[in-house]
């Protein structure tokens with residue numbers, strides 16, 4: 494039976510969520526008793542050791558996987574997200590090579606309602622303006638008519654973020670989007686991502702292995718235990734905004750990353766939940 498969310502303020506709420514894979518004779522419990530509330534405009538980073546279930550949480554939220562137990566609420570209704578309500582960006586931006594950057598970014602508008610009904614009419618008008626606004630925000634306004642193979646990895650990831658945001662989703666799900674980039678490009682992308690968040694205020698769930706990235710971008714960091722993944726810590730990031738790369742080397746930022754690292758290497762210490 495569908496439940497009403499206890500908290501209607503949250504864009505996303507996970508309640509005692511569990512996930513067990515049981516394809517063969519050895520069931521694998523990936524997630525256990527995950528409870529989490531994400532408010533509108535929150536920027537939440539999920540961190541933890543490899544295999545602790547970070548990506549599984551994103552897949553459950555996106556409706557790509559079904560929980561074994563527990564409840565998932567989007568906008569106060571018990572349901573997983575759908576193509577309309579979610580924007581996704583992964584480590585490798587998959588752009589269609591025969592389409593320009595502009596048309597690649599427009600793809601969600603071609604597919605999801607209500608945009609798809611006016612796609613033909615607006616693709617050279619209002620939708621083009623939407624794409625250009627986003628390209629400007631990420632510094633790619635000169636590249637709308639280029640093809641993906643004409644852009645660098647960092648530029649493609651910027652375009653990928655535009656595509657994830659073009660249909661104004663309730664939730665932006667980012668799975669290590671900067672993981673494949675070199676350090677300087679990655680840091681440049683953090684500033685761009687922060688700018689997107691401060692300008693457009695999307696609600697973001699970010700999976701990352703990079704503690705500095707979590708501390709730079711997120712408002713809250715969720716630390717998970719090794720499998721079966723449980724939440725062992727949920728902390729506000731104590732750094733003022735806007736954040737700079739310089740600031741991410743400050744004593745305060747380093748101390749915060751050190752705390753995160755401790756929690757990951759010694760999960761028993763995460764006793765605040």
Ligand SMILES: Nc1ncnc2c1ncn2[C@@H]1O[C@H](COP(=O)(O)OP(=O)(O)OP(=O)(O)O)[C@@H](O)[C@H]1O
Pocket residue numbers: 514516521522523541542543544545546547548549550720
């Ligand atoms: N289809 C599946 N069948 C069985 N086990 C699976 C399946 N998919 C994932 N798992 C297991 O579930 C656990 C969680 O996987 P998940 O990919 O969510 O972890 P993660 O924290 O995102 O890992 P990483 O940081 O390495 O990307 C892992 O231990 C993985 O081996």
